[in-house]
Structures are given as structure tokens and as C-alpha cells.
Amino acid sequence: MSINRREFLKLAGTSTLIGLTGISAVEEILKGNAEASVLPSPAALTAKRWAMVIDINKIGTKEEYEKITQACHSIHNVPDIGNKKDEVKWIWQEDYEHSFPGISDEFVPDHIKHKPFLLLCNHCAKPPCVRVCPTKATFKRPDGIVVMDYHRCIGCRFCMAACPYGARSFNWRDPRPFVKETNPEFPTRTKGVVEKCTFCSERLAKGLKPACVEASNGALIFGDLEDPNSEVRKVLSTKYTLRRKPEIGTGPSVYYVIGGNEHAG
Template sequence: MSINRRQFLRRAGALTALGLGGSFVITGFKGKKVVAASAYEAPKNAETIKHWAMVVDVSKFKSEDDFTRVIQACDSIHNIPDFGNTKDEIKWIWKDDYEHTFADSVNEYMDENFKKLPFVITCNHCENPPCVRACPTGATFKRPDGIVTMDFHRCIGCRFCMGACPFGARSFNFRDPRPFIKTFNPDFPTRTPGVVEKCLGCYERLEKGLQPACVEASNGGLIFGDLDDPNSEVRKIVSTQFTIRRKTELGTQPSVYYLVGGEEHA
């Protein structure tokens, strides 16, 4: 059934008014109950962590196994389905080439070997996230520690956030993803058809004092920490070494930095 713009905005407003904090219990895989993240639940470490950020050390990703390891670490704990085709693909962290990663970073003098490298791609958890502004229900929101996350329960599938994100970091469930989950994690909510999803920054691990799953599996290829802390490793790298970010000209201020110096990228 189609609705006009006025009807859509009225319904979106009603959903926003009804969703006033608290945790939502939703039905998970095979009828099990799991708790979804609340849009108004403050992280336990909000007073100490000011700005989570990630550095991708490009030199550490030398083989297909290096990429597969971090992708599978994320997929397995977040119930990410494998549809077996790119048309329905759900991506939280993935591999892509230079052209698609840094499409607007044209430098005719850049080393040709660097242009041939694959790169780890994920949500940039921008300081100025356009997806948050585009979401009419508050399903997408930015935490006090800088993580841009989602409450799947609130998502109405309008896909405004997908149109607003300049990095292609969001996926839409055109089909029921649950039958395509290879290894089910009962502690993380599954999604339903008509719901958008993305990397949530492993909020459930951060609040236990753990590193994101991809970082833990990367063998030093991904460095994660508080960018506002002068003593953190990410701050030291960004302050003293050459790093680049994606589409900085758009002003979203990505929190993912690519370290391109150091070891040779042969």
C-alpha cells in the first residue's frame, strides 16, 4: 500500500513519540528473545571515552586471510546473513579497491602500487553524520562517545539514511535474513525484512571493556581508541604519521583513518 509524503511524516512522528527510551525486547532467531539497543541508553564509559576512532594500518592487510579474518569476526557475532549473492548482500565490514574507497582522492603522482591495494571498509562513525539527520524516527543516532549506532526496533525501512550516507555503509534487508545466518548468536538481535542495518561499533563489547570484534581479530591491522586522549595509540598515530580519510571534502569528519606510511606496500 502506498502512502503520500504527509502520511509518511505523520506516521514517522507517531513512531518517534511512542518510542521514549528504555530497552525493546524483540523476537530473535527461532523465537528466542533478545534485547535491542535503546536510542537513549547512555554508555557506561561515557564519562571517560570522548571520541572513539579507528586507524586502519594498510600495511598489515597483505593477504586474503587478513581481510577474511576481520570480516568473519564481525559477521559471526552480529548475526549477519550470507545470501550468497551481491544483490542481497548485507555488509558491516568489507573489502574494496582504491577506486571505490577513495573515489574523489585523485592524485596523479600517487604510487601505483598503492592504487592497486584492497582496503578494509566500514561505517566511518562520522562526527557530523548525515544519516542521523536524515532518519525520521530516531532509529539512527549518535552516542556521546561518537559511535553512530541504530535501534533496529525503530527502523521503518524508509531508507532515507541510505540515501544520506556518502560511504555506502548501510544495507537493506529486502528478504528475511534470519534463515541465512550461518552461526546464530542469541545475545545479539536479529533483523527482519524492511530493516536497514550497519556497523554499530560493537557497542555491546565496548560497554564490557572489550575491543570491537574486528579489531581483536586484526592482529594489529585495526587500532581502536579514544581520539581525544593524547596518550591513546590512535591519537599518537594520527598526530605523528600520515593518514587519510574518505571524502573529507563533504565535511562529515570520518572517525576512521587509513595509515598509509611505514612498511612498504608491495
């Protein structure tokens, strides 16, 4: 009896193994059949670490701010739900005091104090959101961009608790009815997943700069932080800039030019 059982277990084990490897062998054959390969896009813009410099002095009117936000939100099918509770946003405006809590001074020139800053995901060098995600649904690409895999997100919102910049939005409800005009080239999101700015990774692949940069008339500068000759590095070496909450060590990649036009040039 005991031998019989042992034999049976052996047999069962072996056949399971064969079954498992058999399946993967079939998969291999199918793959081999296709003889396909994947390549990066030849036109893609590449960098070691993408970064952005925002010079709000170069953004004049309310319309110009709107244009930048709209450029992003319209191509990415970001819904306008119209209430603060369910709000989804990738790039938005916030005043100086609340953009830089802890380091904002009371006595600063009016053009800084009352001018809206543009806030978006900082694409941190050490992103806490990536550290906490239990499924690798949010992760950092080799070029420094922190992106979301909406297919994998389980909607636990740990990343929202972890993000020190309030850059992440959750789809508390189906966003589709709130996307006025959908861009047919880009997906929407579904209820129950987290989303945020992607530094327009889909545009970079086509050789285009981020939509907000394109719409900003030079107020937003985008480039490789690790290339000393890049435009962002040139601005950073000539103008005084701030980053949001640098003291917590996340290494944000979005810089804000502080100071007026007197420094320009």
C-alpha cells in the same frame, strides 16, 4: 439546550483529563513500586569520541582480511545472502580507487593501488544519516558512535540515500535463513530494517574492543580521538592518514594510514 451541551462538554473534558492523568499516576505508582534504577556497565570502555585507524600495510594475506570481516559478521549475525542485490555487510573490502573516489591518484605505489582497503561505517562527527532519519531510529551516542535502533526503524531508507560512504545495508528479505551459525548472544535483524556497523557498542559495554580490532593483529587501532595520549592519536601524529570524502564535512572517525612500511616505527 446550549447550556446542557456546554455542561456535557465540560464534564467530558474534565473526565478525559482525569482519565489521562489517572493512567499516568498508576504508571508512576508502578514505577515507584519497582524502585529500580539503571546504571552503565562498570566494566565498559568509555571515550569522548571513538575512532579507528586502519593500517592496511599490516594486513598481509587474503586470509587475514577474511578473518577480520568474519570476526565482525559472525558475532553480529550478518547474513551472507550471496547476491549483490540483497547484500548485507558491515565491514568489507574495496580497492584504493573506489575507496577514495575523487582523491585517488593514478600514479601511486603498487602496494597502495592494488591493496584492498577495509571499509565500514565512519561514525561521522556530523552524520547525515542521523540528520535525515524521520524517527530517530539512527542516532549518535555521546561517545560518537552512530547506532541503529532496529525496533524503531520504519525502513524508509532515507539514511541509505544520505550516507556518503555506502555503509548502510537494508534487509530486502528475511536475513535469518542466510545466517549460517547464529551467535545466540546477539539478535539477528528482520526484513525491512536498515543495519550497519556499531563499533561493537555491545562489546565496549563489556570492556572489550571491537571484534575487527581484536582480530586484526594490530592493523586496526581503536581509541579515543579526544584523548591526546590514546593509541589512535599517537598513530595519527606520527603517520600520514587519509579519511574518505573529508571535503563534505561529515567528519569521519575512521582513518587510513597511507604509505608503506618504511614509515613504520
